[in-house]
Amino acid sequence: MPLRSGVRTSASAETSGDGVPRTAAYPFAERTSLLEGSEVRALFAVASRPEVVSLAGGMPFVSALPTELITDAMNRVVHDRGSQALQYGSGQGRPELREQILDVMALEGIRAHADDIVVTTGSQHALDLVSRLFLDPGDVVLAEGPSYVTAIVVFRSYQADVDHVPMDEHGIVPEALREHITALKTQGRRIKLLYTVPNFSNPAGVTLSAARREEVLAIAKEHDILVLEDNPYGLLYFDAPPPSALRSLPETRDGVVYLGTFSKTLAPGFRVGWAVAPKAIREKLLLANEAAILSPSMFTQLIISEYLTTSDWKGQIATFRDIYRERRDAMLDALETNLPGLSWTRPDGGFYVWLTLPEGINSKEMLPRAVENLVAYTPGTAFYANGDGADFIRLAFCYPEPERVREGIVRLADTISAEHGMDSVAAMQDRTAS
Amino acid sequence: MPLRSGVRTSASAETSGDGVPRTAAYPFAERTSLLEGSEVRALFAVASRPEVVSLAGGMPFVSALPTELITDAMNRVVHDRGSQALQYGSGQGRPELREQILDVMALEGIRAHADDIVVTTGSQHALDLVSRLFLDPGDVVLAEGPSYVTAIVVFRSYQADVDHVPMDEHGIVPEALREHITALKTQGRRIKLLYTVPNFSNPAGVTLSAARREEVLAIAKEHDILVLEDNPYGLLYFDAPPPSALRSLPETRDGVVYLGTFSKTLAPGFRVGWAVAPKAIREKLLLANEAAILSPSMFTQLIISEYLTTSDWKGQIATFRDIYRERRDAMLDALETNLPGLSWTRPDGGFYVWLTLPEGINSKEMLPRAVENLVAYTPGTAFYANGDGADFIRLAFCYPEPERVREGIVRLADTISAEHGMDSVAAMQDRTAS
Numbered sequence: 001m002p003l004r005s006g007v008r009t010s011a012s013a014e015t016s017g018d019g020v021p022r023t024a025a026y027p028f029a030e031r032t033s034l035l036e037g038s039e040v041r042a043l044f045a046v047a048s049r050p051e052v053v054s055l056a057g058g059m060p061f062v063s064a065l066p067t068e069l070i071t072d073a074m075n076r077v078v079h080d081r082g083s084q085a086l087q088y089g090s091g092q093g094r095p096e097l098r099e100q101i102l103d104v105m106a107l108e109g110i111r112a113h114a115d116d117i118v119v120t121t122g123s124q125h126a127l128d129l130v131s132r133l134f135l136d137p138g139d140v141v142l143a144e145g146p147s148y149v150t151a152i153v154v155f156r157s158y159q160a161d162v163d164h165v166p167m168d169e170h171g172i173v174p175e176a177l178r179e180h181i182t183a184l185k186t187q188g189r190r191i192k193l194l195y196t197v198p199n200f201s202n203p204a205g206v207t208l209s210a211a212r213r214e215e216v217l218a219i220a221k222e223h224d225i226l227v228l229e230d231n232p233y234g235l236l237y238f239d240a241p242p243p244s245a246l247r248s249l250p251e252t253r254d255g256v257v258y259l260g261t262f263s264k265t266l267a268p269g270f271r272v273g274w275a276v277a278p279k280a281i282r283e284k285l286l287l288a289n290e291a292a293i294l295s296p297s298m299f300t301q302l303i304i305s306e307y308l309t310t311s312d313w314k315g316q317i318a319t320f321r322d323i324y325r326e327r328r329d330a331m332l333d334a335l336e337t338n339l340p341g342l343s344w345t346r347p348d349g350g351f352y353v354w355l356t357l358p359e360g361i362n363s364k365e366m367l368p369r370a371v372e373n374l375v376a377y378t379p380g381t382a383f384y385a386n387g388d389g390a391d392f393i394r395l396a397f398c399y400p401e402p403e404r405v406r407e408g409i410v411r412l413a414d415t416i417s418a419e420h421g422m423d424s425v426a427a428m429q430d431r432t433a434s
Numbered sequence: 435m436p437l438r439s440g441v442r443t444s445a446s447a448e449t450s451g452d453g454v455p456r457t458a459a460y461p462f463a464e465r466t467s468l469l470e471g472s473e474v475r476a477l478f479a480v481a482s483r484p485e486v487v488s489l490a491g492g493m494p495f496v497s498a499l500p501t502e503l504i505t506d507a508m509n510r511v512v513h514d515r516g517s518q519a520l521q522y523g524s525g526q527g528r529p530e531l532r533e534q535i536l537d538v539m540a541l542e543g544i545r546a547h548a549d550d551i552v553v554t555t556g557s558q559h560a561l562d563l564v565s566r567l568f569l570d571p572g573d574v575v576l577a578e579g580p581s582y583v584t585a586i587v588v589f590r591s592y593q594a595d596v597d598h599v600p601m602d603e604h605g606i607v608p609e610a611l612r613e614h615i616t617a618l619k620t621q622g623r624r625i626k627l628l629y630t631v632p633n634f635s636n637p638a639g640v641t642l643s644a645a646r647r648e649e650v651l652a653i654a655k656e657h658d659i660l661v662l663e664d665n666p667y668g669l670l671y672f673d674a675p676p677p678s679a680l681r682s683l684p685e686t687r688d689g690v691v692y693l694g695t696f697s698k699t700l701a702p703g704f705r706v707g708w709a710v711a712p713k714a715i716r717e718k719l720l721l722a723n724e725a726a727i728l729s730p731s732m733f734t735q736l737i738i739s740e741y742l743t744t745s746d747w748k749g750q751i752a753t754f755r756d757i758y759r760e761r762r763d764a765m766l767d768a769l770e771t772n773l774p775g776l777s778w779t780r781p782d783g784g785f786y787v788w789l790t791l792p793e794g795i796n797s798k799e800m801l802p803r804a805v806e807n808l809v810a811y812t813p814g815t816a817f818y819a820n821g822d823g824a825d826f827i828r829l830a831f832c833y834p835e836p837e838r839v840r841e842g843i844v845r846l847a848d849t850i851s852a853e854h855g856m857d858s859v860a861a862m863q864d865r866t867a868s
Binding site: 025026027028029030031032035036037057059060062063065067070071074075078079082083084085086087088089121122124125128132133134135136139150153154157158192224226255263267268269270271281284287288290291292293294295296297298299300 | 459460461462463464465466469470471491493494496497499501504505508509512513516517518519520521522523555556558559562566567568569570573584587588591592626658660689697701702703704705715718721722724725726727728729730731732733734
């Protein structure tokens with residue numbers, strides 16, 4: 001079996017077990033006991049076997065990028081500004097790139113100043129650095145349930161607790177948010193952040209409605225909770241654009257830290273993302289960035305700048321939209337055809353569908369058998385800090401070609417059918433997503 | 435005056451002062467109050483003015499790299515493996531690059547396995563991640579006095595205390611190390627790490643002797659203190675290679691985490707470094723790396739791999755050695771000529787000379803006047819966590835051409851002379867480095 005199933009809950013030095021000398025003599029910091037591998041992590045090995053249709057990892061389809069665009073940009077950068085590209089740079093990132101990031105964010109209604117931006121090593125590092133700035137042990141982070149797996153890993157690694165607020169097809173539920181805040185405050189807990197992926201969320205594929213955006217921001221403001229808006233997918237809409245970013249509302253801009261990235265609109269291999277933060281936070285964020293890495297890669301920043309200057313980057317994003325829309329359609333069609341009794345979300349953008357399993361099937365336990373059937377997915381438990389999610393699976397349609405997506409769903413349906421011990425998938429109990 | 439003089443000791447949100455709305459409503463984590471800008475940081479702005487001879491920043495002279503080497507490697511990578519270069523990768527780094535790193539480290543006597551290596555965003559990020567794994571608030575890190583400025587920033591940012599152990603021209607003094615450990619243990623302090631830059635240290639330019647390497651390792655082992663060996667400069671020796679790395683001694687390999695980088699032997703703009711760690715530590719390091727950035731840049735890793743495969747990288751390092759040797763010679767000659775009464779270290783490699791000022795001159799206070807005289811340096815106080823170092827300055831000879839190095843020293847001598855209020859620099863009190 002090529003998979004370790006499940007989250008590793010106590011990978012302490014003493015129990016990592018294989019006869020190699022232990023580091024018991026070198027005790028880790030307390031926080032390190034909470035640093036755990038995610039289930040997505042174990043899936044990478046599986047996903048790389050070519051015979052497996054991987055609906056697991058959220059890898060963008062970078063083959064859709066014309067390589068001339070990249071090579072042309074690269075060659076101009078090294079030829080014209082080679083010694084700058086190879087050198088250390090500013091910890092905040094290149095001013096030129098930060099100006100261009102303003103143009104990218106303007107597409108989602110955000111008005112900011114280049115000074116407000118800190119360029120980071122993917123938006124993941126911005127997420128890590130903001131957590132580092134704000135989270136003391138025992139602090140609480142409010143997050144959608146389900147929520148992005150590696151955000152949960154980061155929050156926990158700073159010894160914070162993640163409290164999942166229910167969401168429905170319109171995103172996080174404001175009334176539930178209020179109730180969770182009240183309950184936590186009654187318990188004397190300190191809530192530091194509200195973490196949200198408002199557009200085509202990972203993993204649920206759900207978008208926060210415009211009305212709820214205002215309401216969520218008002219609730220956060222009322223309770224002095226900083227909103228951490230993580231928006232990797234906003235420009236990858238399939239029909240209409242999503243509502244404007246939370247950060248776009250001027251009255252709340254001091255209460256929101258916004259995270260963006262080039263990983264989905266260009267390529268993750270460059271590791272370039274950014275944070276937009278109010279001045280007092282941004283100053284600390286910059287110091288944290290410098291302490292962590294001195295400066296983001298000048299080489300990749302310059303290449304992205306050159307690409308944005310000389311290529312039709314908006315046209316390229318439109319191309320990505322077309323590709324992902326076709327795959328989303330393939331997945332939804334195949335689900336209708338092969339798993340008619342089940343329910344799932346219908347994303348208007350992004351990479352993911354969130355599927356509710358028939359009662360009695362555990363997504364984590366089923367995974368090894370799915371892989372035997374040559375299809376991989378991510379169990380829902382990866383997206384909860386509290387062990388919930390066994391009834392759900394995340395299906396990523398971003399990477400395989402449409403025909404492979406269909407084939408993957410057929411194999412998944414076979415796996416679920418066998419798991420259920422039933423003759424007909426159609427007879428499965430119909431359940432709606434909670 | 436273009437400089438802020440001195441370390442910022444309390445840059446809290448409330449006091450950052452300019453009328454912009456404050457984040458008092460969003461309290462930072464406790465550790466964030468200790469996240470401070472370094473003096474080196476403030477110097478970047480100064481160093482970039484072309485009329486100033488900067489002996490401040492430790493920027494490698496990347497213009498010595500033939501750009502064809504880089505462009506050829508880039509183009510082959512994007513042409514042959516573009517979709518891999520643009521994608522997410524393994525959190526541990528590419529296996530091929532890790533194999534090549536073994537060849538680089540073999541030059542310094544290190545035998546390891548590719549599995550022992552975690553590729554990081556420069557070795558700075560390895561330093562940050564190791565600190566994150568090991569440092570609880572109140573822990574102590576032993577470090578040379580003086581020590582690398584951004585290591586101090588990192589240790590303090592995890593609420594650890596840095597205890598500086600005296601060094602002389604042969605590196606850290608073993609007897610002093612024993613005394614410091616005993617004193618700290620008597621106080622009930624928990625010592626987690628011994629941080630050292632054993633070769634051509636930053637900032638002192640001093641190399642730990644072979645005999646002391648064994649002794650320091652024995653002391654660390656005796657007291658269960660993990661050694662963090664940071665070796666950016668080891669291959670940039672001017673005459674003979676330095677003694678083999680601390681990590682090269684087989685009996686101590688479980689007690690050492692070794693940090694290496696391509697920033698000085700190739701270019702910092704790629705942000706590729708690495709850590710070599712015993713298995714139990716490396717497993718956590720990998721998880722910490724994934725939590726922080728998901729995976730190091732595939733794009734820059736592939737380019738470096740291609741460069742190492744197809745170029746005479748050892749010849750390029752020899753070229754760097756020749757360049758830096760010439761600049762070191764220029765600096766030492768100019769110091770002899772212009773500041774005959776003072777004392778300084780005589781590095782056998784690396785980037786830095788450490789100069790002792792005449793009694794009564796404060797390196798931090800003198801800096802604005804040096805910049806008026808169009809020369810910049812780093813005040814010694816930057817390299818101590820405890821406010822020491824006002825008698826010293828770090829002079830970096832790595833970046834300016836030899837003639838500019840000489841000019842910089844002439845300007846520095848004028849500045850010191852004026853500061854001292856004396857007619858003749860030769861009359862200055864002769865002091866030896868403590």
